[in-house]
Amino acid sequence: MRIAEIFQSKQGEGMWTGVVSTFVRTIGCNLRCGFCDTTYASWKSEEGETLSVEEVVERVMQYNTRHVVLTGGEPMLNSELIPLSRILSGLGLKITIETAGTLELPVACDLMSISPKLSNSYPWGATDKDVRLHETNRKRPEIVRKLIETYPYQLKFVVDEPEDLLEVEEYLKSLEIARPERVYLMPMAFEVADMNAKAEWIMSFASQRGYRYCPRMQLVWYGNRRGT
Ligand code: SF4
Numbered sequence: 185m186r187i188a189e190i191f192q193s194k195q196g197e198g199m200w201t202g203v204v205s206t207f208v209r210t211i212g213c214n215l216r217c218g219f220c221d222t223t224y225a226s227w228k229s230e231e232g233e234t235l236s237v238e239e240v241v242e243r244v245m246q247y248n249t250r251h252v253v254l255t256g257g258e259p260m261l262n263s264e265l266i267p268l269s270r271i272l273s274g275l276g277l278k279i280t281i282e283t284a285g286t287l288e289l290p291v292a293c294d295l296m297s298i299s300p301k302l303s304n305s306y307p308w309g310a311t312d313k314d315v316r317l318h319e320t321n322r323k324r325p326e327i328v329r330k331l332i333e334t335y336p337y338q339l340k341f342v343v344d345e346p347e348d349l350l351e352v353e354e355y356l357k358s359l360e361i362a363r364p365e366r367v368y369l370m371p372m373a374f375e376v377a378d379m380n381a382k383a384e385w386i387m388s389f390a391s392q393r394g395y396r397y398c399p400r401m402q403l404v405w406y407g408n409r410r411g412t
Contacts, residue, residue, distance in 0.1 A: 185264040186211035187240065188225035188232040188257070191411045192247045196402030198297055198338050200280065205251035206244050210265075213258045215284055216318040219304040219342065219372055224410065225257040227314075233300055237268045244272060253280045260287035269293060285328040286321050296335035300353050304344045304372065325358050332361055340398060342371040343382070349389050364394035368394055373400065376406045 188209040202352035222228055233348045235243075242250055252272055259265050260283050270277050273292035281291060285298040301322040307314055331337060339362055341352045342408035352369065356362050369386050379400060387397040406412035 185235060185237070185240065185262045185268070186232050187235050188222075189411055190240070190243045190247075192249060193402070193412050194254060194405065195251070195280070196356055196400055196405065196412075197370065197398055198295075199341060200251065200295065201252050203248050205253045205254060205280070206247040206249045207253045208240060208244060208268075210256045210262055211260045212261045213256060213272050214261060214286060214317070214321050215258065215301060215305070216307040216310050216314040217301055218307045218310075219305060219320065219344075221374060221408065237264050237271065240268055241271050241275075244277070247278065250276075251278045251280065253282060255282035258284055258287065260289055260291075263289065264313075265289055265291055273389070283331075284322070285331060286324045287328055290332075290382050293335045296337040297340065298331055298337055299342065300325075300328055300355060301339040302343070302348055302355070303340060304342065304348055314331075325355070329359055329361065332359070338366050340368045340370050342370050342372050343386060346385055347390075349386075353393075365396065366399035367395040369395055370398040370400060373403065376403050379403060380384055 188211045190208050192206050195201055195205050209225045211225050211232045215279045216232055266289050269291040271278055278294045280295040280297050282297045285300045307318050369390050371379045371382035389398045402412050
């Protein structure tokens with residue numbers, strides 16, 4: 185499988201924030217989000233290395249953490265995620281999979297961290313082909329529903345403007361089964377100042393609905409840097 189990086193850090197988002205984990209970042213994505221902050225692992229990447237499942241397992245085990253985060257790009261594009269997640273789980277690691285919720289595989293997973301993309305992910309400036317690809321693929325509530333029914337989960341929505349909250353509500357209505365305390369609202373931000381500027385209205389809305397505000401703690405701890 186194509187791997188952009190494997191590193192140890194703290195989980196910066198969601199219910200396992202602060203948990204020291206080994207991150208495995210696969211290369212490749214079926215979306216083209218305008219706000220993508222990991223283009224080196226998505227469609228623009230020509231870097232990284234090809235590793236076998238066994239090699240990835242070996243590297244993960246060298247870090248000696250109890251948690252592993254399988255992320256991307258879109259890790260669900262790789263069928264090798266099935267043996268990788270099962271082997272790591274069999275070795276006693278807790279597995280988080282970070283996905284946009286447009287694809288599914290029969291993986292082993294302790295936390296399916298699903299981040300459905302709203303219309304604010306529109307790839308401004310992209311080619312017509314990429315725009316079509318993004319807009320066709322990004323919204324798959326039937327896949328998200330299946331993931332929610334199958335795995336422990338959290339739903340993370342990136343919000344930029346107060347209007348985005350209406351779209352979150354519509355999305356959740358179409359899902360029907362998401363529990364409010366599993367819904368995380370995350371500011372679109374690449375700098376701590378941007379994030380903090382959006383915190384108040386997001387927190388206010390989250391508390392009214394029983395959702396959670398989700399700061400991106402990796403920005404606070406490390407800044408907008410790769411490998412964190
Ligand atoms: S789903 Fe994630 S990796 Fe893929 S383009 Fe969107 S932000 Fe980037």
